[in-house]
Amino acid sequence: MAEANDQGASPREAILDVAMQLFGKQGYTGTSMRDIAGAVGVLPGSLYAHIASKEALLADIVEDGIGRFLAAVRPHSGSDASPTDRLRAMVIAHIAIVADNPERSLVVFHQWRFLGEANIQSAIGKRRDYEQAYIGVIDDGMRAGEFRADLNLRIAVLTILGALNWTPEWLSPNGKLTPEMIGDLIADTLLMGVRT
Amino acid sequence: MAEANDQGASPREAILDVAMQLFGKQGYTGTSMRDIAGAVGVLPGSLYAHIASKEALLADIVEDGIGRFLAAVRPHSGSDASPTDRLRAMVIAHIAIVADNPERSLVVFHQWRFLGEANIQSAIGKRRDYEQAYIGVIDDGMRAGEFRADLNLRIAVLTILGALNWTPEWLSPNGKLTPEMIGDLIADTLLMGVRT
DNA sequence: CATCATAACAAACATTTGTTTACTAGCCAA
């Protein structure tokens, strides 16, 4: 059988799941409703009994995806641990979300451009909240003397977020290192750098 | 006038330039030949006097783009400077290429998936060469005792390349920091980390 | 049994897609 029907899930969830996978692999504009229908195991028109439009499908996936990152990171960015420990925990939490489903992360990071004006603003806002969490910890660390005082805050945050946002490109859920271990190693690299 | 005709360039170069911009902004599958023709200021069919196909257009852009990164980094990765200095020079060179044209870099990093089987293998090969240059310097640095011995080589390289590959997403050629300064700051962050 | 909601089918729609073909206008060398 060609269709992987996501046994036990509602048709709507099956569609969202399949769309997430295809949008991640082929991009939003590179995926047709016929592609999605084919992978679900249904005719194209049948999709519209469960979703409003192709763009609403994307909006749902992106909205939910960003929400997962925010929910995973917030408890740590707001904790009373040291900036070092907080940053490490945030990195590990981020990697856990990516590893849970790299395709979803690819959609969140790259396909939001194709949302309509309304949804795009909401996505950008939440993305800024996410960045702000990192800016906050780095700033705290610098003030506390735990992080280098000569850091360029903006560049440091973009460097860290860049390293994190690139992970769905290579991270495999089936690798031999667990997501926690990978997150820990990335946090090591970012916290202490490569120099001795 | 809506068309920016890239005065003084051959029609072929004008097309490549416009396609690069649009592929970067909207993606390969999100860009139609009519989009390109419109931006060049020409009718859709006219494009085919200068290019073989839409995919050949993408192949040209990606091939040339990867080549620029390789050409910019090779002299430094192969120099006889210290690993620290080599890595710093490679980062600065990378950022210079991105800053020169962020859209081109977006195409190189994200649109190669849409190449045909033949071109895709060539692109992956060159991309591996590029990674290898970074693996080499880090490995040298670790052996020389200049870089931390407890680094996970693979993770460190992916972290560094992630930070670098994400830059076209935010780097603006019109910012107040020069590309060299930005490269230097990123190199600082990656070499020494954020901790004191 | 009759009823009703769920889920899917079958077929069509208007548009947009990449590309081809035959033709024309302008220009520079012989």
Add this chain to the structure above:
DNA sequence: TTGGCTAGTAAACAAATGTTTGTTATGATG
């Protein structure tokens, strides 16, 4: 003036696009 380039127009092609519509099978519930 003739001839041959270079660059572009105009119109069409089959295929693929997102979506709508009317209809049908299948269960569970009254």
